[in-house]
Amino acid sequence: MVPSEPPRPAATARARGYTYPGEEEGVHFWDFWHVLNCRRWTVISSCVVTVIAVTIWTFTTHPVYTGTATLRIEKEEPHVVKFDEVVKDADSQQDYYQTQYKLLQSRTLANRVIGLLQLDRHPDFQQPERGRGWLTQAETRFRQWLVRWAPVPPPPAPEETEDLALASPLTSAVLSRLLIEPVRSSRLVRISFESHFPDLAARVPNALADAFIAQQLDQKVEATRYATQFLATQLDETRDRLGEAEGKLNRFLKANNILFIAGGDKTSQAQDLITQQLTLLSDGWLKARSERIAKESLLAQGNTQDVGTLPAVLQNTLVSKLREDLAALESEYEKLSQVFKPGYPHMRQLAEKIAESRRQLRTEIDRAAQAVQADYQAALRTEQELEGALAQQRLQAGGLADNMAKYNLLRREVDTSRDLYSSLLARLRETQISAALFTSNISIVDRAEIS
Template identity: 35%
Template sequence: MTDAIDTNDASGLPTPAGQPNRQLALPRDRPLSTEVSPPENGDGGDEISLLDYWRVIVKRRWTVLATLAIVLVTALVGTLLMTPIYRASVTLQIERDTMQVVQVEGFTPEESGVGGDFYMTQYELLKSRSLAQRVISELDLENDPAYQAMTAPSPWKALFGSGGGDEDTVVDAAVAEAAESDRQSAMITAFLNRLSVEPVRNSRLVRVHFDSPDAAFSQRVINALAEAFIASNLERRFEASSYAKTYLEERLEQLKIKLEDSEKELVAFAQRERIVDSSNGTPLPAQSLAELNTALAKAQDERIRAEARWRQAEAASGMGLSSVLGSTIIQTLQETRAGLQAQYQEKLSVFKPAFPEMQQLQAQIDELDRLIATEVANIKLSIRAEYQAALAQEQLLRNQINTVKDEVLDLQSRSIQFNILRREVDTNRQQYEALLQRYKEIGVAGGVGTNNISIVDSAERPRFAHSPSLGLNLAIGLLLGLFLGILLAFLFELIDDSLKSPEDIERLLGQSVLGVIPRLKAPMTPAQALADPRSAFAEAYRSVRTALQFSTDTGVPRCLLVTSATPSEGKSTTALTLARNFAELGKRVLIIDGDLRNPSLHRMISSDNSTGLSNYLAGAAKAVDVIRPTDVPNLSFMPTGPLPPNPAELLMGAKMVALVRVASEKYDQVIIDGPPVMGLADAPILANMASGTLLIVEAGSTRISVARNALKRLYAARAHVIGALLTKYSSKQGGYAYGGYSYYSYGASGETQKQLGTR
């Protein structure tokens, strides 16, 4: 070493001239609290965006693709191993109302124009167990080999079934009957499981399907089902008609007997009480009373009119009566008198009244006046006679009515029971006639076919299998595989509690990220990557060097400890690379291998490790004797030397404090490659001595809890942690696009990018 040395301190390290020998004053900005909490900023720690979901999927893409491939292969193999199923279909037309040859209210079913109750009933009838039992019996499916093969238990069911033994062991008849019933029920259930009903939308058509491994069997069964459904529909209608006729016959016989008994009782009572009914059911006295009342009213009317005429005749002169004026005799006499009077007046001008001829004419006129007066008197007498006759007739009718009233009142007192019996007879007769009419109508309607179901298209033998559908199963497998793959990806991401990105370090550890070191592709080594100064790996460390210059108010800490939570996270590579980068800036740099348990820097520098830090701390050598130059200008190296049995005790001694103090004064930059923090006391001891500590975090490997515990131990040792460095980071594997890392390879040649690309 060429620096001028005036004195040597207790550590044996030369000190530049003019520099006082003083104790190292280390900054202690971090409080004693060992709690590690996220930074207080506006970003919620639990918030996650769609981009975060996409990054998880990209990171776990091989899990998603592997799951998808497994599900697709399973769907493909399962589809190819499935037995092909053939579907035969028949189309039926179901009408709400049948053609009404005769309309019998209450017997012929009527369906309303709204609601789907009718068609839902028909669909359920198509899937009824009774219809299935009928088809099984008609086709003798119990003995059909094809159907027996379809309903046979699967090998798994046969293997894990109850294994009831041979039929010869069944000795109880009830048990045998129950077993047969169970077998029949299972056969019907298997039949219905293969049957499906598909209504045609906005129509009265319905398609009925039957699935089986045998195409001809499916065709035969579904056609038989359609015919059996139509036949059962007709049978239900005929059975309803037959039941109604039988019921009405019984009721008619009962009502006929009841009507005869009530009529006999009515006649006997009428004979006993001498009550005679007219044809309309009204007793004769009452009928006579009604007729007499009518006649009396008429007589009263005639009497009033006659009385009016008579009083008019009495009050008026004879010639003023309307009857007189309307009499043809009076009119004739007046005409004759008028003629004679005219002659008399005519001759009066010639003859005198005493003339015989004039006297004769006067005598004729007087005679005519007498005749007219006599006729008027006769008319008045006839009017009076009419009035008296009407009055007498009215009186007679009144007397007759009074007599009949007495008879009617007497009859009413005796006809109370008679009316009760008569009403009972009328009621029984009405019921009998109504039921008789109903019986005749049902008899006519029951003989007319009322089928409302017809076959539109009979089933044809299917030529292609209906299921399994390879395309459909693969589509379902694709969707299911994607869903399961993404689900597993998020599950693995949830289980994985490692630090994967710079955002994780800032959010979960509360530390600023000073840089991101990319992962190298095998078999690329750090030395090979650093050999190319324009590689992304080298650029990343130069970026860290720049970030360190702004990590504190005074720039890069004079003594920087590089450590990690666990081994093999890249701390030794980081320490050596940073030392070389600072040396390239013209700074005098000393790198100390402080890992007295598993040193590695001497191998990376290709230096001798026979003596070193352990010898100095044990007092066997001076510091100047164990510091070695390197092939990098301005860079010196202190190896660990022989591994001591008590590293922590050596590091806690005064010699290590003196070494750090004096080295920080003599060199522009001192970098200590420390041991891992967890499980050892070495790193906290060195962190307390150093003016700054850089925590190395391996992306995707360092667990969150481990990193937090490491920070707690460092804070407990009053270490000044200036930040963290994320190593072995792959943006593709992590699923994150870290902006700074994207530009590390800017300007590099294509070949260099290919060799130094990350994964």
């Protein structure tokens, strides 16, 4: 009997699934099959668990749809009218766009969309446990059971306020599904929304875009309304100040008897009138003074010399005629005196004529001298009157500076109030026009569509 050989270590190791380093090249398919056969229940269990998990996930998971709308946001608004808007945005380019992105994610805008689409009644937001893990669902059910068996008094219901509306879970749920994605190197921004309902995934981005544009316009309308009320109030106050200033100016003009010719600079008119009057009075006074001096010289000449030698007497035609007649009578009397004696009747008549002629000549000379005296007195009175008027005019010219200073002050107040009133009135009209011509710098490039 041949004794059996003990098993070799290599065969025993291969049977147990082990190999030596030197035997690696001797491993073949049946070795793997032997290992799998030994671990078959482990492999089968893993496959079954995986299939069951995938099946459960496939049947319990709802498809998620994403709707995307694209907006274009311009920094500057298109100008329909030539004047500026009431409210100007002075932010920088980067700050402006970052602000717009945050506004797109604001709770106020989300609540506006919720109200427009009535999302509180939509099935996608009426099943809060959809998509939540089974641990979370179990925790919720446990809390409900605990509250049912150990009731606690409910907290007092808070008052319905705008802050509570902004902090509602529905708003948070909507914002959690919303994605605002700016497109690099452009003025475009994408608005994406995820939902289990394809129509809702498209409606929410579109509604959000429309609501955002409407919100921007509403803010401008509100700012314009406030500006219109403010300008109207300022306009009424300015109108009252203008009326009061004009009343003060008119009372000042009447009190100081200041009159102006229509048109032109009022201050220049007053100064020109005073200057013209001063010039006229000064010229008249100088002329009257010269005439008075000339007549005074003639009068003095008549006092020191024979009155008959005065130029006024020598230039008197009647005096000249009487002198010619007297010379003729004296010449005739001289001739006849060589023939007749003075007692001769004709000589006596001729002597009487000569005496009468001399008397008339003296009378006319005296009358001419009196005319010189009268002319001197008239010239003296004229000079004195003009001198008084000139002095009075100089006083008025001196007081004109004070009156014009007060007048200019009142006039500037009137002009300032009138300019301010005109400016406010024009601005109010522009604001009212701009309110009807509001345009938005935000436009929808692509609307979200149901696919």
